[in-house]
Amino acid sequence: MKEEGHKSNGVIRISTDVLVVGGGVTGLGTAAKIAETGYRAIVVESGPGLWGGGPAMPPLAGIDEGGQDNVNEVLDKVKKDDLIEVMPHTTITGVAGVPGDFHVKLASNGDKKELVVGAVVAATDFLTRPLNEAYGLDLSDAVLTQTRLENMLGYGPDADDKAAESLSGKSILFLAGFAQEGNPITTKRVLKSVLAVEDMGGSTVHVCIGNIKVAGDGLERLYKEGRDKGASFYKLTEMPTVNAGGKKNAVSFFDPVLRETVELEADTVVIEEEIVTDGINEDLAELLRIDLGSSGYLQKDNVHRFPVNSNREGVYVVGPARDALGMAESYTDMGNVALELARLFGDGTKEVPSEIAVVDREKCAICLTCYRCCPHGAIYWDDKAVISPVACQACGTCASECPQDAIQVNGFQDDGIADQLEECCREENASGAPLIVAFCCRNSAAEAEQMATSFNMKLPEGLKTITVPCAGKIDIDYILSAFTEGADGVLVLSCHTGNCKSETGNAFARWRVNDAKRMLAEVGIDPERLCFETLASNMGPEFSSIVSGMEEKLKEMGPFHVKKAG
Amino acid sequence: METEKKVTVIGGGIAGLTAAWELASSGIHVDLVEKTGFLGGHAIQYCCKAVEECRQCGACTVEAMLKHVVGAPGIQVHLNSVPVAVEKNGDFSITLKKGPVYIDPEKCTNCGECFAACGEGGIVLKSYSKNNSPLYAIDAQRCAEAGEKDACNACEASCPEAAINLSSKAKDDTIHADAVVLATGFTPFDPDIKPTYGYGKNANVVTGLDLEKIIREKGGVIRPSDGKAPEKLAFIQCVGSRDDRLGNLWCSKVCCPYALRMAELIKKKNPEMEITVFYMDIQNTGKAFPVIYEQLKTDLRFVRTIPVDMFPNKEDGLETRYMNEGDGIPVGEAYDMVVLSIGIMPGPENETLARLFNVILDHDGFVAGHKGVDRSLTASDGVFVAGTIEGPKDIAASKAHAGNAANDVLKYVRGGK
Numbered sequence: 001m002k003e004e005g006h007k008s009n010g011v012i013r014i015s016t017d018v019l020v021v022g023g024g025v026t027g028l029g030t031a032a033k034i035a036e037t038g039y040r041a042i043v044v045e046s047g048p049g050l051w052g053g054g055p056a057m058p059p060l061a062g063i064d065e066g067g068q069d070n071v072n073e074v075l076d077k078v079k080k081d082d083l084i085e086v087m088p089h090t091t092i093t094g095v096a097g098v099p100g101d102f103h104v105k106l107a108s109n110g111d112k113k114e115l116v117v118g119a120v121v122a123a124t125d126f127l128t129r130p131l132n133e134a135y136g137l138d139l140s141d142a143v144l145t146q147t148r149l150e151n152m153l154g155y156g157p158d159a160d161d162k163a164a165e166s167l168s169g170k171s172i173l174f175l176a177g178f179a180q181e182g183n184p185i186t187t188k189r190v191l192k193s194v195l196a197v198e199d200m201g202g203s204t205v206h207v208c209i210g211n212i213k214v215a216g217d218g219l220e221r222l223y224k225e226g227r228d229k230g231a232s233f234y235k236l237t238e239m240p241t242v243n244a245g246g247k248k249n250a251v252s253f254f255d256p257v258l259r260e261t262v263e264l265e266a267d268t269v270v271i272e273e274e275i276v277t278d279g280i281n282e283d284l285a286e287l288l289r290i291d292l293g294s295s296g297y298l299q300k301d302n303v304h305r306f307p308v309n310s311n312r313e314g315v316y317v318v319g320p321a322r323d324a325l326g327m328a329e330s331y332t333d334m335g336n337v338a339l340e341l342a343r344l345f346g347d348g349t350k351e352v353p354s355e356i357a358v359v360d361r362e363k364c365a366i367c368l369t370c371y372r373c374c375p376h377g378a379i380y381w382d383d384k385a386v387i388s389p390v391a392c393q394a395c396g397t398c399a400s401e402c403p404q405d406a407i408q409v410n411g412f413q414d415d416g417i418a419d420q421l422e423e424c425c426r427e428e429n430a431s432g433a434p435l436i437v438a439f440c441c442r443n444s445a446a447e448a449e450q451m452a453t454s455f456n457m458k459l460p461e462g463l464k465t466i467t468v469p470c471a472g473k474i475d476i477d478y479i480l481s482a483f484t485e486g487a488d489g490v491l492v493l494s495c496h497t498g499n500c501k502s503e504t505g506n507a508f509a510r511w512r513v514n515d516a517k518r519m520l521a522e523v524g525i526d527p528e529r530l531c532f533e534t535l536a537s538n539m540g541p542e543f544s545s546i547v548s549g550m551e552e553k554l555k556e557m558g559p560f561h562v563k564k565a566g
Numbered sequence: 567m568e569t570e571k572k573v574t575v576i577g578g579g580i581a582g583l584t585a586a587w588e589l590a591s592s593g594i595h596v597d598l599v600e601k602t603g604f605l606g607g608h609a610i611q612y613c614c615k616a617v618e619e620c621r622q623c624g625a626c627t628v629e630a631m632l633k634h635v636v637g638a639p640g641i642q643v644h645l646n647s648v649p650v651a652v653e654k655n656g657d658f659s660i661t662l663k664k665g666p667v668y669i670d671p672e673k674c675t676n677c678g679e680c681f682a683a684c685g686e687g688g689i690v691l692k693s694y695s696k697n698n699s700p701l702y703a704i705d706a707q708r709c710a711e712a713g714e715k716d717a718c719n720a721c722e723a724s725c726p727e728a729a730i731n732l733s734s735k736a737k738d739d740t741i742h743a744d745a746v747v748l749a750t751g752f753t754p755f756d757p758d759i760k761p762t763y764g765y766g767k768n769a770n771v772v773t774g775l776d777l778e779k780i781i782r783e784k785g786g787v788i789r790p791s792d793g794k795a796p797e798k799l800a801f802i803q804c805v806g807s808r809d810d811r812l813g814n815l816w817c818s819k820v821c822c823p824y825a826l827r828m829a830e831l832i833k834k835k836n837p838e839m840e841i842t843v844f845y846m847d848i849q850n851t852g853k854a855f856p857v858i859y860e861q862l863k864t865d866l867r868f869v870r871t872i873p874v875d876m877f878p879n880k881e882d883g884l885e886t887r888y889m890n891e892g893d894g895i896p897v898g899e900a901y902d903m904v905v906l907s908i909g910i911m912p913g914p915e916n917e918t919l920a921r922l923f924n925v926i927l928d929h930d931g932f933v934a935g936h937k938g939v940d941r942s943l944t945a946s947d948g949v950f951v952a953g954t955i956e957g958p959k960d961i962a963a964s965k966a967h968a969g970n971a972a973n974d975v976l977k978y979v980r981g982g983k
Contacts, residue, residue: 036977037973064939065938066938066939069938070938070939073938180856181850181855181856181859183850184850211847211848211849212847213847213849213850214808214817214847214849215817215819215822215849215850216817216819217957218816219817220807220808220815220816220817221815221816224810224815235846235847235870237870256870256891259893259894293853293854294853294854294857295853295854295856297853301620301622301852301853301854303620303622303623303624303626303627303961303962304627304630306965306966306969307962307965307966308966323853324853327939328935328939328940328941329963329966330939331939331940331941331970332941332942332966332967332969332970333966333970334970335940335942335969335970335971335973335974336966336969336970336973338973339588339592339969339970339972339973339976342592342976343591343592443630444626447629447630447633447696450696451695451696453696454676454696454701455678455692455696455701456678495620496614496616496618496619496620497616497618497619497620498616498619498620498622499616499620499626534616534618536614536616536620536625536626537626537629537630538612538613538614538625538626538628538629538695538782539614539785540696541782541783541784541785542785545785
């Protein structure tokens with residue numbers, strides 16, 4: 001692996017082609033958006049996809065207003081725009097390299113191919129899974145899945161316009177929100193169908209539902225329309241009992257509003273479906289070295305990033321690949337990807353930022369600790385470890401973990417931190433207030449400290465803060481040096497779990513503090529003199545109370561006497 | 567080289583800040599117009615809701631975005647300003663009515679003497695964010711109203727730097743723009759519209775927004791009446807939202823997330839506290855919700871009904887009655903403090919903006935996203951929307967919407983294909 005680095009005067013040239021994974025409406029829509037921004041998009045899809053002869057109507061597209069129009073528009077753009085290339089029946093077998101220079105291995109019908117792209121967008125679509133088993137029901141003409149009903153009503157993936165007639169004059173019962181918690185998309189599917197059935201006239205509609213998830217655009221209005229048109233909604237906490245054996249489906253449940261058991265007969269029972277993520281997501285996460293979130297979605301939630309950004313620069317996640325999002329929300333994501341790509345690529349040259357981590361190639365023993373701990377997938381190697389200046393986000397986790405001390409972060413070198421420590425411990429304070437050294441992550445605690453200072457909140461006299469790019473940069477050496485330099489107590493202040501801009505920097509800091517506590521105890525120093533706390537940038541009052549609490553504790557413990565010799 | 571394009575962003579909340587920042591990062595000159603004396607909008611007032619673990623509320627990211635914007639060279643901020651006239655001749659010519667700026671930002675050292683002189687809850691306002699400069703502002707309108715009666719001048723007299731001049735006059739301004747982003751946000755539901763809750767009369771009935779501010783400023787929940795932590799706390803969901811009688815046929819999307827996150831945080835800090843959540847339907851708070859919800863069900867008490875009345879009792883608490891689930895017997899219960907989970911309502915300026923910029927409001931009073939799936943476009947060429955002006959959104963969705971608006975604006979001003 002080698003960076004395609006034609007480095008000159010701190011500027012490198014990068015590829016501005018984009019690989020889009022997913023050939024459904026999300027993937028193709030993303031490609032269209034990328035092409036609109038002026039970059040080339042290559043779409044790969046393991047199946048036929050929307051372009052290669054798959055169903056013309058993707059699952060769920062029919063429930064969105066203008067869904068089919070959007071699909072048609074996207075297909076039209078793909079057809080006309082020569083910046084878009086679609087490769088159906090193609091799988092990704094390997095991804096190497098760094099943003100601006102990803103080397104992607106593809107396999108298609110036995111053929112192998114390699115591509116160089118500047119960025120990758122995961123844009124996989126949803127699949128649906130019937131939940132009839134959770135209700136103990138077999139599917140039949142009287143027990144339908146939501147998708148089958150949508151097909152009968154004329155807006156599913158295999159729509160059959162004539163089938164709707166068979167529903168006329170029937171009693172139809174929907175079951176939703178018992179086999180799963182559900183979300184606005186699953187709710188919207190039910191509400192759309194309820195209205196479509198009501199609009200045909202002559203049918204009776206009952207809906208048994210758990211929490212009705214109306215936190216989506218227009219859903220409360222749809223819910224009201226459904227009720228106004230005659231549908232009965234029963235909001236229950238327990239799953240109803242359905243006996244599908246007889247001529248009609250016999251349904252029974254306790255209604256908390258009427259406070260009695262209700263018995264209904266329904267010609268047709270419609271069972272909710274689960275929205276599931278594309279099974280490829282797990283492999284994709286591994287190939288792209290990005291995090292897998294809950295329920296098979298790509299991407300752990302991290303508020304510091306725009307929703308489409310992953311933990312890796314140059315790798316983005318869009319729409320249904322990252323959350324239960326409808327078409328409009330996915331479209332919003334695509335706009336954001338276009339914006340991010342323009343920022344990453346510009347005109348195809350990139351200035352190397354000054355604040356990055358660099359490896360001292362003399363010291364590097366190529367143990368690959370850095371490669372493993374880097375939360376941004378920014379490290380690769382030739383005969384020594386190499387850090388991509390484009391991908392590095394300067395958190396410093398690698399620098400602190402490197403057993404050879406071979407990595408330094410520009411602006412936060414070990415020497416500089418040592419000087420700062422020495423300086424802040426040298427100042428004599430006449431009052432005799434405990435000297436507290438607080439290592440503060442610049443994304444959270446350092447901001448909270450500024451907030452506390454700006455608003456004149458109470459801060460200890462002997463508080464000295466040292467700002468680090470991320471708590472992951474706080475070496476165990478820094479902590480121990482603070483004591484040898486004369487601190488009475490040391491605080492390590494990082495972001496909350498799950499809030500670290502560099503994903504795991506705070507976890508590394510916590511581990512190191514625990515190690516340091518053990519070491520302190522071994523040499524007879526009270527480990528209580530060292531504390532780890534988490535904060536957010538808007539927690540000025542909490543910052544004040546943490547440092548004040550530390551001061552109180554240190555006052556009780558008395559001064560720490562091991563001063564540096566000389 | 568391309569001539570510098572100019573975009574006006576109206577509204578300095580999270581959506582406006584994001585749109586401004588994204589555009590400025592792309593080389594656009596941005597005029598950011600904010601009606602109040604501070605940037606940050608509603609979202610800057612929210613508290614962190616982490617329970618050791620981050621709960622993805624996004625409040626901290628508003629601070630970060632605000633910091634970006636005040637440090638960005640390409641963004642000119644117009645505080646205390648509202649658009650009053652717009653002409654479109656190719657580009658937009660926007661007349662801004664500017665309120666007087668009483669505190670000279672050049673001289674102010676943020677010492678806070680003026681705020682202390684006027685008193686908490688007075689006319690001198692304190693910024694929620696450290697990133698606003700100055701940190702204090704004088705509410706021109708309220709000061710003018712008060713000033714006619716008694717020219718108090720306490721703030722002016724208190725300022726050691728002579729940075730305050732209450733006789734400063736307002737000056738209108740005209741700015742030009744190639745495109746406009748409307749991002750004026752929402753207005754929280756006014757709980758006075760539901761007087762039976764006694765908001766404003768009973769100190770311990772607060773709104774969700776009040777609770778955000780309390781936690782942000784005090785670091786935990788306290789009762790306004792006595793400054794003590796309540797022992798029994800109730801949240802009432804859907805106050806103003808999903809209300810057929812009021813014609814508010816929308817879910818505000820954010821109230822379940824903020825209420826449940828705050829309830830979880832409060833419970834974690836005060837394990838003995840009894841917290842009840844009155845609800846119609848619980849909405850999800852993120853993709854891990856099914857897991858979080860199971861835990862919440864054991865930590866909090868969920869009651870599926872919305873109480874209508876709150877009566878004050880002797881202990882400064884509140885009493886309510888509701889039908890018990892299951893047996894249907896009315897029960898009376900007392901709480902030390904009640905939180906009304908007020909919803910997102912269309913902003914009061916939406917109608918004026920619709921008239922000025924020729925955009926259409928939807929039946930709920932939000933600005934209608936115009937074309938199909940792109941919710942950042944409006945009916946008017948060159949006018950885009952971002953954030954809750956278009957409908958309820960949380961912080962992350964507002965930022966994403968603003969990012970998409972910025973992308974649409976770039977395409978529009980640069981004449982892409």
